[in-house]
Amino acid sequence: MRVVITGGGTGGHVYPALAIAQGLKQAEPEAEILYIGTRRGLEADVVPRAGLPLATITVQGLERRRIWRNFWALARLGRGLAEAYLIVRRFRPDVVVGTGGYVCGPVCLVAAVLGIPVVLHEQNAFPGMTNRWLARVAHTVCLTFPEAAKFFPRGAELVTTGLPVRPEILRAQRAEARERLGIGRGDTFILSVGGSQGARSLNRAILPVLQFYRGQPSVRILHVAGRQGYEVLKEEAQSLGIDMDKNGNITITPYLYEMDVALAAADLVVGRAGASFLAEVLVRGLPAVLIPYPYAAGNHQEYNARAVAHRGAAVVIRDHELKSGRLLTTLQSLLAQPSRLKAMAEASLRLGRPDALERIVERILAVAHRP
Template sequence: IIIAGGGTGGHLYPGIAVAKEFQKRYKDIEILFVGTVNGIEYRVLPKEGYRLETIRIAGFIGKGFLKKIATLFMLPFSLIDSFRILNRFKPQCVIGVGGYASGPLVLSAAFMRIPNVILEENVVPGATNRLLSYFTKKAAVAFEDTKRFLRNGADVVVVGNPIREEIYKKGSQKSDRFTLLIFGGSLGAHTINMKMVEAIDYLKEFKEKIKIIHQTGEADYSLVKDAYNKAGFDAEVMPFIYDMATAYANADLVVCRAGATTVAELTACGKAAILIPFPFATHNHQEMNARALSEAGAGEMMLNKDLSGRILADRIIYYLNNRSKIEEMEKKSMSLGKRDAASKMADLCEGLVSYV
């Protein structure tokens, strides 16, 4: 199997979930990930024990004129790289998980008549998957509404958003101290980081009752870590959390963005959350995700434009003093969770390969 794409955790981790499902089914399976040297896959996959090969490609949508020209120049080389990888590895199936690295691989697989499928994690698909839907054998989506954005007549199957089994298998491992998990996606979120630093002053009188686990991204790591240390908080601050399963298991409350993979993980393990959707997400899909959880009673939505350190601190203190409210949100969150998407995705791929 080749799993192509990545760039961010929202694309990569569903691919890892599918890889692990295949490894449960076939002990001798060979799995190769294909991405770029600039994506999150370059540092995550070696730690996960997966082999990665890279191709020469960069992003196009939302880039400046010169970067777009550079990307167009790289396209022939990315296709050459892709054909070489496919000829050498000879996969029975190619899975595109989104992100610009998936485009050349899935397109090349289609030309070589290798069974292939794309996975779209968001309600509104990205440009790469929209284009690939004209060439791919099947498209797997997380939401029914996504079907209308892909090509007419595309063989589209709703499977959900694949989640790594360990994310929800650990269950709850809460301690006596109120544990707050904060992250803004795989690259961090500057706004959330800065508002949390502002919130420290309002949380000082509660610091003996609170433990903080905070993924900052690289840029804000030192600033945030120093702020917690100076205020005397028990805070575990990291640029990137590799063991999210333990972080979720320890958390009483999560403060985070509302990307599709994050929402799927929250509901799979039944976590209460303050959701702060990224305001510039394509088609505002993060606000739609956050609003859905909020209306279901599984989380609280706070818009980026309304966020302040004082407001964030007030909501954290509210949940600290109202644990029964967290328990209610956890039950609602758990009821929304879908844990079988990776299995459905593996079934779909097996169906494409008649001799599996």
């Protein structure tokens, strides 16, 4: 079996694609997989590192603000279509899998014209423009959130599978993780994540939280400030008397390599509402306070957060509301209501889909082997 996987630009498109590739290789070790991306996207770096062959095409996305630049984008699209045609025709895949991003457009369109079935995976509750358009030629669209279904054209075959999470997230044991982090049995552990690049508004909003809970040993807080915001936040925390050597219940770090350990140990999570992060939070059955990134394309993070909150697993705070101190009051309210936290955790666990990868791979194999 031969499979083309395409998706690019950001980690939200690339990492699910890599997880699907790994799942396909586990299901069919003899399968040949080719990844098609661009030279400028994240895939150009991480796909070869993952041991997958990478072919690239020339394409760029359309811009909403500088409309005049779209003439150049359309010219590149023509070139990208020609390059995609040559690659797909030469490789002769049984199925093409797209995970979003503008590189998917030419590849999946060429596949459809050549009669090769296309399977899409949509990560967000508000689908990206490329996937919404490609759904017209796709055989199947796998959804992370059922709420995304209403945005796709009528007649598209939709199935809710969830989003694949890293195996280590599923394997981590809570008791071992808490012991490793030195968290007592009766302590409450709050994990706050601003993202790998940091989130200035969240870093500012966490300061009153750290100040309020400093020196309270029954509440442990780990805040991931991001590499860009770490030094500034650390200085501001110290100016407020938050000394991590003395206030041992508070930890600020620029980056968190062992997210699997932190999630396994956590009682409550604070963070953005990217699809991959949310999938990990839900599969661990964690209650969450979500602050959607307001500048995400199509405001898709707010759609993600609202979908989770609608089912009782999260509280949503909009980014501009952080200035009013709402993060601290929300955390105080939640920690004062153990029964509510328990109900949120149960709702989160119901939403989690630990079998997402298996379901996606199963659908891809069914399409690939169909006569």
